[in-house]
Amino acid sequence: MSLPNDDNLSSHSQLSSHIFSDLLDSIIVDVASECHRIARLGLDRNLEEEEEELRLSAQARARVADPSNSGETNSKYVVDIFGQNHPPVASEVFECMNCGRSIMAGRFAPHLEKCMGKGRKARLKATRSSTAAQNRYSRGSPVSAYSPYSTSTSVNRLSNGTPSVAGEEYSNGTLEEP
Amino acid sequence: MSSRNPSYTSPNPCKHLADYKLKHGLNGYNLIQNYIKISPHGRTMIHKCKSETPICSFCSGYKGRLYICLICSSVSCCLSPDSNHALFHAQSQDGHEIAVDMERAELYCCICCDQVYDPDFDKAVMCKHILRLPRTENGFVGYCLRSSKRKRLSFGVDLNSKDAKRLVSMRDHRSKSCFPLGLRGLNNLGNTCFMNSVLQALLHAPPLRNYFLSDHHNHETCRKRSSERLCLPCDIDVIFSAVFSGDRNPYSPAQFLYSWWQHSEDLACYEQQDAHEFFISILDRIHEKEGKARNTIKENGDCQCIAHRVFSGMLRSDVTCMTCGFTSTTYDPCVDISLDLNTNTPSSTNLANKSIKLAENTGTTTLAGCLDLFTRPEKLGSDQKFFCQNCQERQDSLKQMSIRRLPSVLCLHVKRFEHSPIKKMSRKIDRHLQFPFSLDMSPYLSSSIVRKRFGNRIFAFEGDESDISTDFEVFAVVTHSGMLESGHYVTYLRLKNQWYKCDDAWITEVDKEVVRASQSYLIYYVQKVLSHQVSEDLSCVPVSPRGDAFVPIAGCC
Numbered sequence: 001m002s003l004p005n006d007d008n009l010s011s012h013s014q015l016s017s018h019i020f021s022d023l024l025d026s027i028i029v030d031v032a033s034e035c036h037r038i039a040r041l042g043l044d045r046n047l048e049e050e051e052e053e054l055r056l057s058a059q060a061r062a063r064v065a066d067p068s069n070s071g072e073t074n075s076k077y078v079v080d081i082f083g084q085n086h087p088p089v090a091s092e093v094f095e096c097m098n099c100g101r102s103i104m105a106g107r108f109a110p111h112l113e114k115c116m117g118k119g120r121k122a123r124l125k126a127t128r129s130s131t132a133a134q135n136r137y138s139r140g141s142p143v144s145a146y147s148p149y150s151t152s153t154s155v156n157r158l159s160n161g162t163p164s165v166a167g168e169e170y171s172n173g174t175l176e177e178p
Numbered sequence: 179m180s181s182r183n184p185s186y187t188s189p190n191p192c193k194h195l196a197d198y199k200l201k202h203g204l205n206g207y208n209l210i211q212n213y214i215k216i217s218p219h220g221r222t223m224i225h226k227c228k229s230e231t232p233i234c235s236f237c238s239g240y241k242g243r244l245y246i247c248l249i250c251s252s253v254s255c256c257l258s259p260d261s262n263h264a265l266f267h268a269q270s271q272d273g274h275e276i277a278v279d280m281e282r283a284e285l286y287c288c289i290c291c292d293q294v295y296d297p298d299f300d301k302a303v304m305c306k307h308i309l310r311l312p313r314t315e316n317g318f319v320g321y322c323l324r325s326s327k328r329k330r331l332s333f334g335v336d337l338n339s340k341d342a343k344r345l346v347s348m349r350d351h352r353s354k355s356c357f358p359l360g361l362r363g364l365n366n367l368g369n370t371c372f373m374n375s376v377l378q379a380l381l382h383a384p385p386l387r388n389y390f391l392s393d394h395h396n397h398e399t400c401r402k403r404s405s406e407r408l409c410l411p412c413d414i415d416v417i418f419s420a421v422f423s424g425d426r427n428p429y430s431p432a433q434f435l436y437s438w439w440q441h442s443e444d445l446a447c448y449e450q451q452d453a454h455e456f457f458i459s460i461l462d463r464i465h466e467k468e469g470k471a472r473n474t475i476k477e478n479g480d481c482q483c484i485a486h487r488v489f490s491g492m493l494r495s496d497v498t499c500m501t502c503g504f505t506s507t508t509y510d511p512c513v514d515i516s517l518d519l520n521t522n523t524p525s526s527t528n529l530a531n532k533s534i535k536l537a538e539n540t541g542t543t544t545l546a547g548c549l550d551l552f553t554r555p556e557k558l559g560s561d562q563k564f565f566c567q568n569c570q571e572r573q574d575s576l577k578q579m580s581i582r583r584l585p586s587v588l589c590l591h592v593k594r595f596e597h598s599p600i601k602k603m604s605r606k607i608d609r610h611l612q613f614p615f616s617l618d619m620s621p622y623l624s625s626s627i628v629r630k631r632f633g634n635r636i637f638a639f640e641g642d643e644s645d646i647s648t649d650f651e652v653f654a655v656v657t658h659s660g661m662l663e664s665g666h667y668v669t670y671l672r673l674k675n676q677w678y679k680c681d682d683a684w685i686t687e688v689d690k691e692v693v694r695a696s697q698s699y700l701i702y703y704v705q706k707v708l709s710h711q712v713s714e715d716l717s718c719v720p721v722s723p724r725g726d727a728f729v730p731i732a733g734c735c
Contacts, residue, residue, distance in 0.1 A: 022241060026281065029243060033282050036293050037634050042187040043626075054542060057612040060694035078686065081357060082426040086683045090365035090430065097436050105430040109368030112436060113448040 188297055188636055194275040194287050195294050198248070201273070206248035207302040210278055213246070214306045218503040220631060222283040222303055226253065232280060236263040245277035245286050253280070254288075264288045282633075300635035307632060358673040360387070362421045363428035363683035367435055371682055372453040375667035376460070377431060378680040379654035379700070380414075381421055382671050383587045384708050385488045390418040394484070395468075410463040411484075413437045428683035438463070453656055453667050454514075454591050454700055461485040461513050489513040491585035494624045497558070499566035500574045506567070509582055514589035519607055520547035545590070545613040545701070553580050553622050555631075580627035584619055588650055588703040595662060606662040608697060613652070615672075615690075617703055620648040650703035658699040670696065 038044050079085055089106035096103050098115045112118075191199070198206075215225040224246055226232055233240050234255035242257035245264045250271070254264040268275045268288035275289045283303055287294045360381060364374040380386055389395070397412035397419075413434045420429045439446035441463050445455070468483035481490070493512050498505045520543050555578040558564060563572035592611055597604045620626055625639050655670045669680045670693045679688045 025242075030282060033279065033284055033293060034633075037284070037295070040189045040293075040295060041634060041636065043634060050546065053614050054544070054612060057542065057610075057694050060691035061610060063691050064695040078684065080363065080683075080685045081361075081678070081687055082685070084426070086363070086428060090367070090428065090683060092365060092428070092430050094430065094432060097433060105365045105367055105432065107368055108430070108432050109370055109435065110448045111368075112432075112439065113446070116436075116439060116446070118439065118446045 189295050191296060192287050192290050192292070192294055194289050195285070195296060198273075198276045199296070199298075202248070204298055204302070206276070207299050209251075210246070210248065211302050211306055214283060214303060216307060216310055216503075218499075218501055220307075220503065220633070222307075222633060224278055224280040224283055226251070226280075234263050236266060237261070244280045245288065246280055247271075247274050248276045248278060249274045258291075262291075265291065295636065297636040300637055304632065304635050304637045358676075359424070360422045361671070361673065361678060361685055362426060363680065363685050365428045365430040366682040367430060367432060368448055369450045370431075370435065371667040372451045372456055373431070373435065373438075374682050375656045375669040375680070376453050376457045376700070377417065377434075378669040378671060379656055379702050380457075380460070381418065382654055382673065383488060383702065384653070384704050385586050386484065387418070389484050389488075390415050391422060408437060408440055409467055410434075410437055410441055410460070411467050414460075414464070450664055453658070454516075457589065457700065458513065461489060486511075486513070488587050489585050489589060491515075491581060491588070492583040494580045494582040496578045496580070496628075497564050498555075498576045498578070499564065499569060500557075500576060502566060502568045502573075504566050504568035506564070513585075514591050515552065515581075516591040516593055517545075517548040517552055518593050519543055519609060519611065520551045521609070543609055543611050545611060545617070548592070548611070549619075549622050553578065553627055578627060578631070580624040581619065581622050582624045584623070584648065584705075586705055586708060588619070590701045590703070592699055592701070594658065594697075594699060604662060606665075610695070611698055612694070613655075613698055613701055615652050616706075617650040617652070618648055619650060623648065647705055647707055649706040651706050651709040652701060652703050653709060654700075654702040655693060655696065655698050656700035656702075657696045659697060667699070668696075 087106075090104070092105040093102050094105065094108075095101070096108070096111060096115060098112065101111075103111050210224065213224045213226055215223050217223070226246060231240055232244050232246075232253045234244065235252045236254060239255050239257075242255045242261075243264075244253055244255050246253050247267060252267065254267045254277070256262045256264045264277060264286070265288050268277075275287055276294075277286050277288055278284065279286050279293070285294045285296055285299050286292070364377060366374060395411045395415050397409075397415040400409055400412050400415075417429070417431055417434055438460070442459050445451065445459060462485075464485040465481065465483045468485070480486070490511055490513050493510050493515075495508050495510065496505050555576045558575045558577050560574070562575075564575035565571070566573045566575070594607045595604050596607055629635070629637070629639050651672075653672050657668050657670065658665050659668070660666055670688065671678045671680055672693075677688050677690055677693050679686045679692070
């Protein structure tokens with residue numbers, strides 16, 4: 001039994017190199033065979049259309065990002081297609097269906113919350129079950145609890161930490177107190 | 179977008195294959211069936227002799243590609259361009275042109291030097307698969323032999339476009355006539371953009387719109403009949419009437435909000451909320467109300483309430499034991515599909531998917547990529563080992579989702595958040611998602627996914643007979659801008675091929691490009707046959723809403 005010397009090592013590495021390239025060739029032809037079948041049977045999606053979609057998407061993003069494009073101004077201050085102007089906070093006035101008072105549309109939700117006894121203070125008082133707490137969300141989060149099916153990537157839930165008002169605002173910058 | 183046949187096209191055989199079939203029929207296939215060996219992963223190979231490695235009968239070599247002749251079962255190698263003993267064999271022996279690739283059990287024509295296809299051969303391979311597979315929980319439901327004749331039921335379209343036109347136009351009395359009906363701003367009542375954005379999408383979902391506009395749920399008659407005073411479908415009907423009345427002043431959905439808060443205790447609060455959650459909540463409330471009011475369960479268990487008739491589809495989940503190949507299949511209904519964003523991690527299992535590679539190279543995330551991710555076989559973690567009934571123990575498993583039945587209106591929910599367990603916080607993913615205006619869902623159907631699992635053999639799989647077309651057109655996109663905790667929702671509507679931005683009370687016209695570049699959160703697609711995207715001439719026909727001119731629409735959406 002000879003000790004491993006340079007010759008043995010190089011023939012070993014040559015051998016493993018050969019085996020590796022055989023394996024690699026085999027895998028490459030496997031993939032080619034699979035793709036051949038997909039193409040011949042017409043199972044591949046229309047690649048040209050997809051390339052076109054990607055191109056359109058990239059073009060769109062470039063155009064929209066271009067600062068020289070007037071693009072979209074903050075549409076809260078523009079005239080809509082019917083030629084109408086609207087104030088940032090909806091000014092229509094109607095009667096609250098719970099208490100009968102006249103309320104301005106843009107402040108209806110906070111009013112209704114208190115009116116129906118569903119306000120933050122009302123909630124803090126009431127005893128809450130743990131499931132109710134789990135279902136509640138922190139504001140504005142694009143997070144959903146309603147997973148219609150379970151997948152292995154679990155549904156993300158944000159725990160509603162402090163029910164504080166800090167930072168709660170409209171996108172147009174007005175800060176609303178509930 | 180071409181309406182792609184969800185199934186395959188059987189390619190024409192080469193002359194040599196055709197001659198072979200004429201002479202030998204299925205004999206060779208039946209014999210080779212005995213040599214087929216299937217690994218637990220579903221890989222099909224030809225194994226001639228269990229104890230020996232196959233070698234070429236010419237050179238005794240084992241390198242290159244090995245082919246077994248269908249006539250004489252001799253094995254030849256192909257090491258092109260250096261040597262091609264398979265060709266040699268075919269040239270020296272008359273009639274021995276057709277062989278089978280031993281690595282993948284594919285037919286090969288040695289003279290054409292090309293892979294060829296024959297449905298009868300694929301059927302023989304599939305029979306072996308079926309016989310060898312342990313019974314699934316549902317028997318052989320997933321993999322049974324069926325005739326390849328496909329029924330084509332004409333899908334009961336809710337209304338043809340003439341009726342729809344009449345419906346939509348009859349309410350228009352005062353509209354500024356150059357703009358489509360049903361376009362009306364919704365006042366923000368205080369952090370209610372999440373609600374307004376989804377309402378705009380629902381108002382323009384063709385089957386839902388047609389249902390309410392044709393008085394299938396009349397809020398006046400309903401209140402009289404029902405003892406309960408709360409009826410969310412009634413409030414929705416009121417909104418439809420208001421929005422399609424022709425009045426263009428922004429509408430305040432206050433009654434609706436009040437009603438919804440009375441129905442949904444846990445969501446009733448003045449806070450920014452999640453639009454997707456709201457969408458699901460509304461469908462639940464409609465289902466509750468309609469489920470009680472009528473006998474809404476058909477024999478096959480499908481709920482017939484309008485929410486489900488429009489949005490409900492069926493998902494299939496296959497869990498496969500990696501040791502023995504036993505697959506357990508379950509079906510679950512769904513009203514939408516939540517998709518994880520396909521971030522740029524190249525996947526080694528997606529070698530054959532050209533478009534993913536293309537997108538990843540250009541650094542974009544695409545809807546097709548997300549759908550592929552959704553239907554990709556996924557190895558369940560070692561903490562989620564599945565109890566295999568065949569092996570009678572917990573084994574590593576692969577899970578794969580697919581769509582068994584598509585809904586009329588498909589809502590795709592983009593999960594734009596990621597949770598870091600380390601930092602114990604979530605953040606929003608602002609990454610742009612490319613989505614097509616025309617979407618073909620056929621690659622994600624159960625029939626396509628199952629077929630792919632078996633090597634795309636030409637075989638009639640269950641679910642090939644599909645009543646519903648797989649072509650969809652986008653009609654509404656709900657977008658979100660801002661952060662996880664506070665942001666703003668805006669909906670883009672596509673009416674008669676023009677896009678409109680619905681930002682609470684403000685309705686403006688926008689370019690397609692703005693929509694393409696937007697940050698989509700909920701994308702609503704409708705089956706192409708139900709959409710009315712071609713330009714129509716909506717001439718006002720003075721028809722009374724409940725007059726006889728109406729064709730009674732039974733059993734439609």
